[in-house]
Every structure is written in C-alpha cells, then in structure tokens.
Amino acid sequence: MPDVSCKIAVIGAGTAGLAAFRSARELTDDVLLIESGPLGTTCAREGCMPSKALIASAKVAATARGGESFGVKTSVKVDGPAVMKRVRRLRDHFVDGVIEGYRAIPEAQRLRGRAKFLAPGILDVGGRRVEAERIVIATGSEAVIPGDIAEATGGRFMTVGDIFELHGLPERLLILGSGVIGCEIADSMASLGVEVSCLSKGGDISFLSDPLVKSAAETILKGHFRLLPDAEFELLGWEGDVFSVKLAEGDGPQTEGFDAVLVATGRKPSLNDLNLEKAGLELDDQGTPQFDELTRLCRGSEDKPVFIAGDADAETMVLPRANWTGEAAGRNAANWPSVGKADAPPTMGICFTEPSMAQVGKRFSEVEDRDDLLIGCADFSDQGRAICEGRNEGILRIYGSAKDQKILGAEMIGPDAEHHAHILALMLRQEITISEAQEMPAYHPVTEEGLRTALRNLSD
Ligand SMILES: Cc1cc2nc3c(=O)[nH]c(=O)nc-3n(C[C@H](O)[C@H](O)[C@H](O)COP(=O)(O)OP(=O)(O)OC[C@H]3O[C@@H](n4cnc5c(N)ncnc54)[C@H](O)[C@@H]3O)c2cc1C
C-alpha cells in the first residue's frame, strides 16, 4: 500500500507549482502539493521582489544625486545597512504573504519533503511513498556556477540570494555575468555608490539581441558602472579579504582587487534530485524532459502523465511564464486525458536597469532573416518629454512583417521601456495590423510619442 495516493501530485510550491495546484483544485480536490524548501517562492525570497526593492533605493539615490542639473541641490549619503534592512523587510513581507496562502491549503493536500521518482507515477518524498495518477514538475531553477569560478574563488562567492543577506554594501563588487541579474544588480549597486565591475563572456547584455539596441545599452550602462560584456580576464583568487582579477583593458593587463564577488552566470532547471531517469520520460542531452509547449505534457509519459511548468522546463525563466505554464499544467493534469492547448501570452522580458531594457514578442535574432522584415525605430535622445526629465537616452526598435502586415516583436532600452513593452504586448495579443497600431493615440508630451514614432516608421 502506498503511504499516500492521489490523482495529481504537484512537485514544487513556487509560482508555477502554486498556479498548477490552484488550477487543478478548481477541477478536483484530489491534489497534493509537495515542497522541500523554505517556502515563499524564488520570486519573493530571492528573485523579483528583493531585487526590485534594492533597485527602488538605487533609483532614489540616483535621482537625488542628479538633482543639481534640475536646480535642486541635495547632499546624498547612502546608508548601506538601512538600504539592506529595507530590502529584507520588504522581502519578508512578500514571503510571509506567500506562506500565509500556502498554510491556508488544507493539511491533507500538502506534503513537506524532497520528491524523487521511484518509477512512473511513483514518488519518494522524504521516505514516504506517493502514488499519483498524474504529476506536475514545477521545481524551479538554480544558479549555474562554472567550475573555473568555483575553483578560483574556493567557493567564496555570492549568488543573487546572498546579496540580499548583506548587512551593508561592499566597496568594490565584482559581478561575473552581464545577463539580466548581472545588469540589474550592477546598475543598482553602482547607483548606491558601490564601485562595480561587471565582467562577462560572449558579449551579452541582458536578453538583447538587436545589435543597435545592445550597443545603445552598452553605452548607457558604461556610464553607470564598468561593464565589459566580452572581457578577457583571469580570476587569481582571494588573498585575505581581497579577491584579485587580472584584466586586459585599455593599455594592457592589470590586476584589480575586490571585496565581494557575485556570480550571475545563468540559471539551470532544478531537476537533479528528481531521479528523472526512473520517470519514463524522454530527456534531452542536459537531462531536461521534452515536452509540448502549449499542453505542458512531457513526451514519453502518456501512460503515467507528467506535466512540466515554470523555470524547470529550461525555457525563458520569468514569472509570468511560470504562472501561465503552471495554470496550463494543473488544468491539463486535472482534465487528463482531455488536454487543451494553453493560450500563451506574447513573450516579454524586462530588465529593470535605469533606464529599463525590454523585449516583447519575437526578438531581433528570431526575425532578422525574414525577407519581409520591417523595422521601425525611435531614438529617445531627441524626445521632448524625455529631454524635460533628463532621461533622453535609448532606442526602441519594432519588427513587423510586410507580408502579414503584423507586428512581430520589439527590443528597446530607454525611458518607460517597461510600459512601452506592455502596450506592444497588448497589440500583439490582439493581433492588430500595423496600420491599426499606427493609429495609437498619444497625449503630449509623453514618451509614448516615441513608441508611436517607431510604429509609424515601420518600413523595410
Ligand atoms: C534575482 C532574480 C530576479 C528575478 N526578477 C524577475 C523579475 O523581475 N520578473 C520576472 O518575471 N521574473 C524574475 N525572475 C524570475 C522568476 O523569479 C522565476 O522565473 C520564477 O520565480 C520561477 O518560478 P518557479 O515556480 O518555476 O520556481 P520556484 O519559485 O523556484 O519554485 C520551485 C519550488 O520547487 C521546490 N523544489 C525543487 N525541487 C524539489 C523537489 N525535488 N521536491 C520538492 N520540492 C522541490 C523548491 O524548493 C521551490 O520552492 C527573477 C529571478 C531571479 C533569480
């Protein structure tokens, strides 16, 4: 006899798992939510929310520091311990909110422990055997630590969650990786007065793929902190409290010292402990299940269905996606064998630097080879409202199809980019034509006039 048997077991009580649990429970009470970690979700505990709390303090510091050019004089002193205390207070508030919701779930529907597959449809959870007719994997992701970095630092480095545990700000911070985490933390720490060097490999700046937008982003961010997206460097190691790096920049190699090291070199799905080889699933070379994007059903699992959602699927790791994939997985698990295709929203990425970077729909790299490609551009350096506010930097590029007369996507950095991305996402969602989009109303003076300019000059 199994210790527990249920119709649906959801592994992971993060954003995706909670969404799967909720949508399954609308259709059946026989759902079990399994969680091994500290609860509270990655988003609230070490992701979206504490990072945005840090960024909020940074924005206040940057605005205050820039006051003089507006005729407003202030003397700015950043109180590092107070900044970090606020970050933790807000983080705890968000985490507590999630935990409260978790505790409201009837006890019979939740189980604490690390799940691993014993066989298709059978899990071990901390020594208890769970038999489930259908399973949802929503185990999230974890930081990737390249071997050479682990070796050179002797394990003495921070990942992003550790940053929020700091009780003060470091003087000289080395950030490895100029992806989304690297850019957000580098930009905010620099605004808070930390001397930041962000060194990366491969030339990436967050998720940008459009060379013109990327080049604008590089120029803007280089004005805030030292950014070398494709750096030549050698990690020398710690000597006492100083971590040394040999760096080729300008006149030749030089050695520099840092007080703290943040590794932000990417994330991978947390699947290692799941014993997936016992689950009867088709796995790729990395050990990630193969699945259908819109039904979330894992290939090879048709007898004992397994669905996957959130960061665990190794696709774009952002919260809105964790939500919709979780909902779709939970709904299809409950409705099995009748599975429906999810109505996936347009992809969106926002990197909360100042100004923010954004991507919506298809990225440039996905459309650049089209022979009917239209591109519309707006340059914010000469944009009225942005000039008034001293935020006149950045560009926005929109991609369209001449054949279908549809908007395909956009990439941008500039004032209010996060909001422009949302307007474009709505247009993509509603599948309006380019000429309909060009009728977008705009008040004056607003930065949305820049967005309208880009729409109006969509041409080949
Ligand atoms: C620093 C940072 C900033 C971010 N900022 C943003 C942002 O601004 N906007 C945005 O949209 N996205 C952001 N993200 C991404 C977003 O946080 C994630 O995409 C999202 O939280 C993923 O949710 P999830 O449910 O897949 O994973 P999680 O929330 O990590 O949930 C996975 C759960 O599974 C549990 N688990 C794992 N293995 C097992 C097992 N074997 N048995 C039982 N339980 C298990 C874990 O303990 C965890 O609770 C950020 C991420 C980071 C790291």
Ligand SMILES: NC(=O)c1ccc[n+]([C@@H]2O[C@H](COP(=O)([O-])OP(=O)(O)OC[C@H]3O[C@@H](n4cnc5c(N)ncnc54)[C@H](O)[C@@H]3O)[C@@H](O)[C@H]2O)c1
């Ligand atoms: N605002 C947001 O939505 C938000 C914020 C933070 C994180 N996230 C999510 O978290 C995920 C992980 O973020 P991330 O920034 O860690 O990953 P990332 O994949 O965005 O960037 C990793 C960067 O590290 C570089 N790199 C890899 N190996 C390296 C090495 N050995 N030395 C130096 N650089 C190296 C890569 O070239 C890349 O630029 C993102 O994909 C994103 O989906 C989202």
